[in-house]
Every structure is written in structure tokens, then in C-alpha cells.
Amino acid sequence: MKKYLALKASAGSGKTFALTVRYITLLLKGANPKEILTLTFTNKAANEMSERIYNTLLSLGEDKAYLSAIITQSGFSEEKIFEKKDYLIDLFSNATLSIFTIDKFINKILREFSGYAGVNDDFEIKEDDIEKISSKFLKSLDLENFDKLIDFSLFENKKYNSLFEIFKNIFEKGEDIETVNIDLSLIELQKKEALDEALKIKEFILSCEVASNSAKKAVDYENFEELISKKWLEKESAQDYSYFKKCSNDLLEKYFQKTKEEVGNYYKLRSAFSLSRLFELYKLFKAYKRRYNSSKNYLHFDDISNICYELLSSKIDKEFLYFRLDSNFSHILIDEFQDTSLLQYKILKPLIEEILSSTDFKTFFYVGDTKQSIYRFRGGKRELFDYVLKTNDMINVEVLNTNYRSCEEVVNFVNKSFNSLPFYEYYDQLAIHQDGYVEVYEDEALLDDDKFVNLAKKISELMQKGVNSNDIAILTYTNDDVLNIYSYLKRMFPSLKISTEMTSKLINQENVKAVINAIKYLYFKEDIYKENLNAIIGKEPKSSFEYETDLKYKSVQEVILKIADYLEITDDNIIKFIELASSYKNIVDFIYEVDNLDASIENSEKIGLQILTIFKSKGLEFHTVLLLDRVKQKVPNRNSLLFEYDDVNLKNIYYKIGGLDNYSQEYKEALQKEKTLEFEDELNILYVALTRARKNMIVFKKKEKSVFDLLSLKEFSSGEIIASENKSKNYEKTKKVVYIPKQIGKQEKPLNIQDNNETYTLHAKYFGIATHYCLEMMNEFDENSLLLAINLVENRFSIYLNKEDIQKIKTRVSKLVSNEEFISLIQNGTFSKEQSLFYKDELKIIDLLVEKDGKYYIFDYKTTKDELQEHIEQVNFYKEAIKSIVSSDEVYSYIIYLNENNIKLKKV
């Protein structure tokens, strides 16, 4: 095993495999899980990582690929590894793991050193309410600074809101600059100077007899602003401008050059002024925000990394950090390194350096693929990958170029598309799977009104050729496209199950929005809310909304439910909204706080054809991919600031001004650099999109203005469509715990929400999921398995549940495994957990299914106290389903109520 290694892992080349092998090798070589710091970007990835390691340990030896890789890496013999297997499983499942997201890790550091950073260690993490902070900030300013802000805002013609956007942008970067004081009147003077010169040109042209109308129109300026909007100012000399050509002489050229010089001086002054003033105001804002955060005892994610970095760079030295951190990390593994931001890297740097300079057994490893860096807009810095290599010559680099994901046709197509691009680092990949199908289809419909006809046709064609709809994923550029395709396909194929993965805010979902407006109307009696409501639910404008209720005396949850039922719009999103609404104490709280609710919408069906954005698809793979061109054109980047970096060092910050590039060479170069990076982003998105398919890929290309023109794709097809392996109409896609929302709205029995029944809280939901997860992860129903499983639960659910909850789960499950009736029922049977079944058009998941002597036993776990009729109905449904599937009457079912004090087995 290389002690220090950077791994360039193209899409599908076995990145997670390499990480897992390395982790297990470290364990074999005697490392403790706690000291192996493994960093990922999302919680999902962190969970998957620990599960993958755990599962690989459990089946160590069964998978030859893993085994031989581990043998090679560790240098241990097969026997030696088997010998250690049980010990490793035990070690891993009982240890505190250090597998986190980068953000969580930085958060951890800050909490440990909170005293030095001047923050409380129990701060909350949440989104900023920029509107509130900015208005309070304005009020906090003294007259002089307030004037400065107003002046700046007027001068740059910026709204206050966009000013705070810029502050946020600076804050994310965590950069700072020196400011200089330039008087605004100086700029006004310079403007006049330039205008005076330009008026000479005007006079000259107007008195030139041969001047064309266009030439006269080109000098129709009265003030400075009109002057600089003229295109001819960008020319090198006056005669380069065709409308001036006829009048051109030395005198005009003299005026022209002088005007250009004065305008150039204006730009220099203005950019220096604007940048300085902006940072001056930013510093005030930052200081104010610190005070505000500390008074409210909360921080934003950006605050955390910002403060943490300040702490490390000024207040404490790295030795101190290293020795004070509650765990010493001897090994670091970083996943998706190309997405690391500069700030994050700077925070990790001392830890990495300590490892690199140590003579002990300490290792450093990072994997990534700069071609898959598509998150630059939120800070990801791909240059870091090579920079770290370049600046630390002990680090080795390896490249993974075998593709284990896609079939030959797909791999070859991607190779062909990317390897001839100049300035794009690409190594050809080698496919291990044969065959496959690739098609580039020039879709004329994409430019018409009926955009998705051909997409729909292709889908039905694929399904006829034996591709299961579950195996198809449609990838798009925007969330908007996802929605449009979803509703189009729903219309065309009403019975087709479609799942969309979108992150859109719950409060923006139509039904939820309708209820919010209805409640606001009832509270404020302002017509605007009623009209909003009418528009959303499709009623005529001015329709009345009559609803008798007493907002004050009912719980917020009850009000939402009643109104949603009244409007007949109760759905999954409304139910989630009701669950979340428990956090509002009363209706007034709700009215004023609801707009800040940050939760996301419930995604539709959990099974079926998938539609998602390319960004969302990163890290995933699909049997068949339909890739859609960018439907609408790309928008330009609207940041007001331009950060120019040399590798990873900040070179300059510019305040973006249109036209400045004509007068400042360095600004022009910085703009050019930014453009190159944006171009790379665009190619990277294409790379991610084209590497998701395992078997079949169909590209829908626009006839004109297609993004695929970057790769010069032409109409093309190669190979044969590969049918799905699983032919059943809707089969399980994941073995994950699926939460089915409780149908609160449809219950017969009136709800008793006021007594704060825990059944309906999110917390209870996670408690239930965690309990199910614990039971799912147990290999055997005994205490030993429970210990292992509870550890996994802790690692996975510690965000949602506290120690007591975990203990409660442990107690409950422990009661179950010592329950004689239960044990005797399952003894000597073969059992399958989380068995999904599809029956009468419904997908259900059975918690535990046991087969014994030709008899079947169904078990369903419940963590609620209440024994509801619907539980019985649900289990009866399972029973019917199993009976019909196995064609036997010997099916028995039980509901297991996992109560705190006792276990109840209820035969149904």
C-alpha cells in the first residue's frame, strides 16, 4: 500500500471499491477505526461508505475481487485475513467511526475549540434570514456609514438585496482585501473630464459634411453614461469604426485617443472605488452578522468554516490543534476531492501536513476526478487535486482506467467524444463489459411546442424491446425540465410509475402554497392572499373563500389539515407540512415564520421510471439513460465579483464592470480565465451525463444550439438495445427502508393532535425508521447482532436522534430477541428482511418474512403505542399477497408492538 496516494478515478472505475479496500487494509494493518478520518461530501455518501465497509467485512472472502485487492494492498495471506475477519467485524462495529461529511467534521473542530473562537459550543446550525439580518444591519449603521452604503448603492445602481448577495458571495470565499479611500467626487470629476473630451468628437463629427446618419447617431450623447454606452469607444483608433471612417483625420484621432485615456482613468478609479467601498461595507456587515449570530446562538454553514479557518490561521497554531483534537487522526481518506473548496482544504491542511511529516505509520489518500467537478458554483475547486500533488512530492499518483460500469459501446463512445478535445485531460477507458447500445438522435421536436413527443416514443419503443421502465432514467439540465417531462409523460402514459428526484422547497409546492395563502387570508383578511389562493387552485379571480374556523383556539396542525381537506388538496406534501408544523407554537408564530421553512418536498413514487437533473445523477448509475439536451439556453454568470486565482492562491478580486476589459489588460485576462473554467464546467457536466449508463444510452440532441456541439456529436447509433434482466412490471429498486406517510387526512377517526401525540412528529418518524433499520441490519436475532446493529444505527441516525433514543431502540429490540414466543416462531426458519412485494398495483415492504416447514410467517414491526385498525388491514393485505404468491393457505401474520416496557405479539 502506498502511504501517500492520490487516485484519479474516472467515472465507473471503482472509486468506492478502492476506498473500501484501503480502509480495510488499514484496519488489517492495525489502525483503529476512530483514527481513520474518512471524509465525503454528502450524508448519503458517508452512510453508504460505512455500510459498504461493514458489508464487505461481513462477506470477506466471498467476493474474490475484494479479497485479491486486499491481499495485494496489505501483503497479508488469505489465511491471515480470514483469521482476522471476526476480529475486524467486531472492531469496526463497536468502534466510534470517523466517517463524516467535510462539513460535519469542520463543525466538530469548531465545537471543540469554541472557547478560542468566541462562540458557544451549543450553537444551532441554520439558514440565515437575509432579509431580517440586512434590515437590522441597516438600522445598526451610524449616519456616516449609512450614507456610504446609500451612495454606493445609488452609484452602482444596485438594490440593497443584491448588495447582500455580494456580501454572501465574499463570505463563502472567506477572502479579504485591503481597502483604499477614494472620494466619490473624484470620480464625478473624472467623468466630466472624459465627457469634455468626447464632446469635442461630437462637435467634430457634427460639423463634418460627409458624416453619415449613423455617424451622427453614434455621437448623440449628452452625458457620460450615454457616452460609455457607445460601441466605438472599444476601437483601437477612430478609423477602425466604419461610420467615422469618412471624417477620419489626425485631429479626430487626437480627440479620440484623449477621450479613451480619460475614460480609461475613469474605469480605473471606479473599480478601485467600488471594490474598496464594497469591502468596507462588507467588513461592517460581517462584524454585525457575528454579533447577530452570537446573540441568537446560531451559525450558518459558511460561518462555521469561516470562523474555523480564522481560528486556525490566527488564534491557535496547528500543533495545538492537532494535540487538542479529541481524536488523533493517523489516516486520512478523502472522497470526491475535486469538490473540496479552498476554505475546506485550508482547514484540513494542518492535519494533512502533520501526517506527511510524520515517520510513524500514518497515511494520506484522496480520490477524485477533475472531469466530474461540476460544483464550482458552490465552491468546488478542481485545481486543488493537482496542486496538492505538485506541492507534496511524496504523494504518489495512480490513475484508474478500467470501466466496471458501462458496456463497451458506451465506453468507446465516451472515449471517442472526449479524447480529441484539446486542453481537456482525458485518458481512454477500457470496458470490461461487452455490447451495449448508443444512439445520438437529432430531435427536431425539442425546438417545437410539443417538445417531448419523440422522447415519449423512444420510451415506448424501449419498453417494447424489453427494457423495464424501472431501468430507465431521463437526465436533464434543469429542475424545470424534470417537472415538464414528468407532467408530459404522466399525460401520455397515465399508468406508468414515475419517480422524480427534485429538491424544491416544500413551501413552494402548489398545495402547500395554497394552504398558506388560505391561512394568511383568514388571519389578515387581505384580498391579495385570497387571490393568490384562487390562482393556485385554479378558481376564477375574485372568487370568495368562505371558511369558518377559529384560528386562535385550534392547533396549527389541525388548521392546516382542515383547510387542506376542505380544499381537497391533501397529499404527501401536505402531510409532511403538517408534521413539520408541530414546531409552531401558535398561529401567529406560523404566519410570521412559515416563509422561512427550509424543508424540501416529498418526492413522488419511490419506484418507476426516473427523471432527474444531471447534477443529481452524479455518483449514480442506470441501466438505460435518456439524455436530454439543454432545452433553454444557459444564463450568464451574474456574480458582481470576479475572483482570480493562480492555482489556489488568490491573485486578485475585481468588481465586475461592463467595458472595463477594454481598458484593463489584467481584468481582461481574469475574465478570460473565468471563461475557460466555465467552459470546462460545461464539458464536465457532459462527461458526468454521458457516463451514467450501464447498458443503453440515447442522446436527444437539438438541431441547433445544442450543448452536444461542444463534442461535435452527429446523428449516430451503434450496438443493440439490451433488455432488462428483471422483467416483472415493477420490481424493487433499493433495499432501503421506505417510509410510507401516514394517511392522516383519510382517517375515519378524528385526530387528536392537540394532546401532542408523538405519533405525528418527525422525531417519531425517524425513531421508527431507525428501529426498522436496526432490525434490518441484524444478522441473527441475538444480543450480539444487536450490539453490532445498534452501532450502525448510532452512526447513521445520530443527526436525528439523541443518545436516549438509541438506548430506547436497544432496549426495545433487546426485549424482542428475548421474547420466547417470537424466538420459537422464527427458530430454524429461513428469513428475509425488508422483503418487497408487488401485489394489486401496490408496492409494499414486509419487515420480516420467515419460511419454515413450508409455512410462512409475516412480521410487521410497530413502534407506536396505539394499536390501530389500519395496522391490521395492512398486515392482512400482506397475508393475502403472500398467499396468492406462494399459492398456499399456510400463511400466518403477526404485528409486533415494540413498546418501551413490553413486547406484544398480536396474531392477525
Next chain:
DNA sequence: CAGTATGACATTTTT
């Protein structure tokens, strides 16, 4: 026909 002016147009998102 080449150069110029003008108006319409639009993203991605975790912690």
C-alpha cells in the same frame, strides 16, 4: 456583405 445596433432571453444546490 461586413459591421453595427437592438432587443429578447435565461441554471446547477449540500451541509
Next chain:
DNA sequence: TGTCATACTG
């Protein structure tokens, strides 16, 4: 706020 298509100009 940059890009693109389109109309206009000489």
C-alpha cells in the same frame, strides 16, 4: 449581464 438572432446601414 453576456449571448444570440435579427434588422439595419453604408
